Amino acid sequence: MVSVCLNVVPRSFMYRLARRSFTKRDENVRKQQCQRWCKDMAFWTVSFAFSAFHLLLITAFLANLGEEHEWKWFISFSVVIIRKLLIVPVLACFFSGAITLTAALARPEFRTTPPKKLALDLDLLDEDPSQEQDAAWAEKVEELAMRGITIRQLLDFYATLPSMMPHFDPDESTTHDVVRQAIIPMSLQIWSLRSFVVRVHSAKCSKRGTRSSDGLCVVKVLDKELQHKPWRGGGQTVASEQLVWEEEILLEDVAKQEIIQFGLWMGQESLGEVQLKACVCWQGFYGSLTIKDEETFFCVSVRPYDSVHEARAAMSSSMWIPAPCGARSSSILRSSSRPGLLDSGVDAERLEGVLEVRRFSTSSKLTERRRGEDSKPGFAYATCANGGHGRLAQKMVTHAWGNKFSHLLGAVLADALQDATYDGVSRILKQGDTVSLFNKLQSKGKLDVPYWICALCVNQHAGICARPPPTDSTGHAIAPCECTTAKHFDGALSEMNKFDDMMIFLKRTLRQEARENHSDVQLEQVVAIDVDFNLLTRVWCVAELVAARDLHLHQAVQIHSAARRNSCLDKLQILDVREANASFPADKDLVLSKIDDVDDFNLSLQDLMLHRLQSFLHGNEVRAAANICDDVVLGLLTVVL
Numbered sequence: 001m002v003s004v005c006l007n008v009v010p011r012s013f014m015y016r017l018a019r020r021s022f023t024k025r026d027e028n029v030r031k032q033q034c035q036r037w038c039k040d041m042a043f044w045t046v047s048f049a050f051s052a053f054h055l056l057l058i059t060a061f062l063a064n065l066g067e068e069h070e071w072k073w074f075i076s077f078s079v080v081i082i083r084k085l086l087i088v089p090v091l092a093c094f095f096s097g098a099i100t101l102t103a104a105l106a107r108p109e110f111r112t113t114p115p116k117k118l119a120l121d122l123d124l125l126d127e128d129p130s131q132e133q134d135a136a137w138a139e140k141v142e143e144l145a146m147r148g149i150t151i152r153q154l155l156d157f158y159a160t161l162p163s164m165m166p167h168f169d170p171d172e173s174t175t176h177d178v179v180r181q182a183i184i185p186m187s188l189q190i191w192s193l194r195s196f197v198v199r200v201h202s203a204k205c206s207k208r209g210t211r212s213s214d215g216l217c218v219v220k221v222l223d224k225e226l227q228h229k230p231w232r233g234g235g236q237t238v239a240s241e242q243l244v245w246e247e248e249i250l251l252e253d254v255a256k257q258e259i260i261q262f263g264l265w266m267g268q269e270s271l272g273e274v275q276l277k278a279c280v281c282w283q284g285f286y287g288s289l290t291i292k293d294e295e296t297f298f299c300v301s302v303r304p305y306d307s308v309h310e311a312r313a314a315m316s317s318s319m320w321i322p323a324p325c326g327a328r329s330s331s332i333l334r335s336s337s338r339p340g341l342l343d344s345g346v347d348a349e350r351l352e353g354v355l356e357v358r359r360f361s362t363s364s365k366l367t368e369r370r371r372g373e374d375s376k377p378g379f380a381y382a383t384c385a386n387g388g389h390g391r392l393a394q395k396m397v398t399h400a401w402g403n404k405f406s407h408l409l410g411a412v413l414a415d416a417l418q419d420a421t422y423d424g425v426s427r428i429l430k431q432g433d434t435v436s437l438f439n440k441l442q443s444k445g446k447l448d449v450p451y452w453i454c455a456l457c458v459n460q461h462a463g464i465c466a467r468p469p470p471t472d473s474t475g476h477a478i479a480p481c482e483c484t485t486a487k488h489f490d491g492a493l494s495e496m497n498k499f500d501d502m503m504i505f506l507k508r509t510l511r512q513e514a515r516e517n518h519s520d521v522q523l524e525q526v527v528a529i530d531v532d533f534n535l536l537t538r539v540w541c542v543a544e545l546v547a548a549r550d551l552h553l554h555q556a557v558q559i560h561s562a563a564r565r566n567s568c569l570d571k572l573q574i575l576d577v578r579e580a581n582a583s584f585p586a587d588k589d590l591v592l593s594k595i596d597d598v599d600d601f602n603l604s605l606q607d608l609m610l611h612r613l614q615s616f617l618h619g620n621e622v623r624a625a626a627n628i629c630d631d632v633v634l635g636l637l638t639v640v641l
Contacts, residue, residue, distance in 0.1 A: 010050045017043035136492040141501045145509070146390030147382040147457040148450025151416050151441055152231040152252070157385070157456075158409055159229065159434050167476050170406035170430040177472040178405040179455050183381045184465045184481050190379060193387040194282065194304045195311040196251040196260070200237065203264060203298030215239035216265040217298070219249045221258055222275070230438050231447065232258070248315050252308045253387070254278050264291050264298060271296055307389065378461025378483035385456075392513075393452035393506060395524045396553075398544045401455065403530035406430060411528035411558035412453070413437060416446040422528075423561040451526070452506075458495045461485040489584070497590065499540070500547045507551055524554045531560045533571040539580040542605065543591045549608055557609075572606050 017039060058077075065073055161168050165182045200217045216239070221232035232254055237247040251260065256279045263273040272291040285302035305311040382391070395415070399408050410426035417440060419425065428437055441447050465481035472478055488494040507523040514521050525548040527535070535541045548555055578598055582588040595601045 010046065014043065014047055014050065017046060134492050137498070137501075140493060140495065141498050141505050143390075144457070144495060144498060144502045145452075145505050146392055147380055147386075148391040148393030148452055149382040149385060149456050150391070150448050150450050151413065152447045153382075153385045154409060154412065154451070155231050155434050155438055155441075156229065157381075158429065159227070160223070163225070167474060169474060170404070170426075172474050173405055174402055174473050175399065175405045175408050175455050176401040177474065179401070179460060180468050180472060180478045181476070183455060184378070184460050187379050187381045187384045187459075187461065188376060188481075188483060189384070190388045191384050192256045193253045194278075194306065195233075195308045196254060196278075196281065197303045197305065197311050197315055198249040198251060198260070199247075199301045199303075200245045200249075200262070201299040201301060202245070203239070204296070215245075217245060218263040218265065219251070220261045220263070221251055221254055222261055223259070224257055226259070228435070229258070230435055250308075250311055250315060252311075256282065260302070262289060262291075262298070262300060264296070276302075376483045378459065378465065378481065378485040380457055380459040382457040383459070391450050392509060393450045393457070394510065394521060395449065395526050396452045396503060396506070396544070396548070397454075397526045397528055398535070398541050398548075399453070399455075399528040400530055400535040400538045400541055402534055402538075403528065407530060407560065408453075408455075408528050412451055412526065413441065414558055415526045415556055416441055416449060417444060421561045422558050426560070452502075454499075459485070462488055462493075462495055490586070496587075499544055503544075503547055503551055503553070507553065522554070523551075524556060527555060527557045529557060529559045536571050536575055536609070537580050539577070539582040539588045539591045542577055542580055543594075545608065546601070546605065549604075572609055575606055575609075576602055577605065 062070075062073065161178070161182055164186055165173070165178065167173075168178070168182075198219050200219075203215060203217070216236055218234075218236040220234045221229045223229055231252075233249070233251040235249050237245045237249065239245055254260070258278045260276045260278060260281070261273055262276065264271045274289045274291055276285070276289070281302040282304060284304055285300070288297050288299045290297045303311075303314065305314060397408075397412055399411070404426075406426050406429045407422065410422040410429055413429075414420075414422035414425045417425065425437070438447075461481060461483045462485050465483060465485075466487065468478040468480055470477065486493075490497060503523065510521055510523050513519070525544070527545065529535050545555075576598075577592070577595065580588065580591075582591075592598070
């Protein structure tokens with residue numbers, strides 16, 4: 001037993017230190033390299049020490065041998081050295097070469113096309129499926145791929161959900177309920193969104209005995225119910241001198257009905273707040289805002305931009321003219337000489353190059369669709385949330401509509417936070433604490449990662465909106481949608497039969513962009529498994545899993561908690577794609593028609609899920625226990641014999 005422990009424990013430790021794999025570049029590259037260097041040093045130190053210990057044991061053993069047995073042990077030792085260093089490597093090369101040669105003779109295509117399991121994807125470098133597809137089909141595939149929705153937008157949707165769906169219950173409401181009761185009604189028109197660059201020029205305070213350096217201006221974005229939306233941007237800036245501020249504050253994708261709030265602080269004391277509707281500064285804003293009385297006010301400028309990228313670029317290049325606060329007013333006064341500007345005692349001509357009044361328009365296609373007075377078009381929620389602009393998705397989420405919506409969103413946010421399970425995030429969502437989640441996601445820099453979720457990124461008005469069930473899962477009635485969008489359940493204009501082509505398009509496009517931008521962004525799949533693992537019984541979910549495997553995508557499996565692994569094993573044991581469910585029988589027939597051998601498909605799907613859930617099934621611990629047991633039995637047999 002002692003000899004087994006002396007061998008197994010250090011050897012297992014060295015194996016763990018020697019384990020290497022590809023990893024994503026971290027934001028702190030120096031720290032990442034230092035950790036790898038420390039791991040290398042630990043491996044070589046422990047390995048040399050362990051090898052030296054073995055050599056000492058062998059030397060001590062040989063020193064105590066009798067002269068008549070020395071030659072036998074030297075011959076045995078030489079045979080072991082020759083076998084390990086010469087014979088075994090040569091035999092390994094021989095067998096490997098023989099197998100490769102045999103496979104090449106039996107399957108000549110392997111010489112030019114590597115097997116799928118090698119994950120080389122050489123065919124994606126040359127083939128262009130758009131050449132083989134119908135133009136309308138290819139256009140729809142690209143349109144679907146450009147409907148990414150960011151973490152920032154998902155947080156905003158969840159915060160807005162109770163006002164749109166008052167009976168929403170995080171413990172009961174399913175994704176299907178949210179689609180019918182919230183997503184479809186909220187996606188009947190493109191939202192007007194703009195980003196703003198806010199600059200607080202200066203202020204005048206009636207409070208005596210305060211230092212100008214104590215002045216602090218806080219800018220926030222609020223919804224109609226005056227709830228703070230930190231994911232819209234904002235921040236605070238400290239006065240440099242004489243209550244003059246130099247910093248600019250970015251507000252991202254602000255809706256027309258939302259509110260911009262300015263607060264003025266002197267040290268630890270708040271001097272009050274003033275709110276400015278976003279629609280007031282939609283074309284630009286410049287003026288003085290009265291905070292508390294006629295003696296406490298400050299001058300602000302707000303510049304609108306069509307996109308966040310334009311606003312960020314302007315923050316580094318714009319030139320602002322300091323504005324005096326000579327004009328004082330108890331209300332906001334519009335300048336008659338220039339629309340959208342406030343009269344603050346500054347000549348409008350001086351502002352000609354400072355504050356540009358911008359005109360905005362959505363894409364021509366969307367504008368034409370909205371011109372009809374009688375028409376009621378519908379859009380994908382992601383299209384509405386992006387203001388009609390496209391956003392290429394980077395992560396595709398596979399989920400079942402029967403799952404709780406809070407669990408679906410929890411799985412997505414847990415993936416962004418790199419948590420192994422989503423039960424913790426779901427508890428925070430249940431409490432409605434989206435601000436704490438925002439802070440965590442912001443610290444990890446994940447707010448702008450675009451995901452693709454079919455419930456939000458597929459235009460439900462082009463399919464299922466007109467024929468809802470009478471009630472949702474909680475018993476509340478569902479009103480049919482009155483949109484005039486044409487319905488397409490198959491063919492080139494359908495959005496329900498192109499997931500595999502869209503995944504290929506996303507992978508190729510992201511790979512090309514990563515090559516051009518020298519980044520490591522690639523398409524990934526997030527599998528949001530529900531508590532009861534019913535995702536494995538939905539035919540479209542199974543199809544997406546296999547399509548992602550064939551494309552060699554990185555698949556991140558999110559389960560509710562490690563305690564649910566037994567349910568997973570029970571589902572995998574009886575998994576059969578022929579028994580999978582689908583909302584439309586034609587969908588099931590379509591998926592099954594693409595499978596040549598159903599039994600082999602079932603085995604490969606079980607193998608896929610077992611590999612993806614390996615960390616939850618404690619496979620490494622089981623193998624380590626088996627190795628220790630094997631060494632103990634071998635040691636006991638050696639003693640007995």
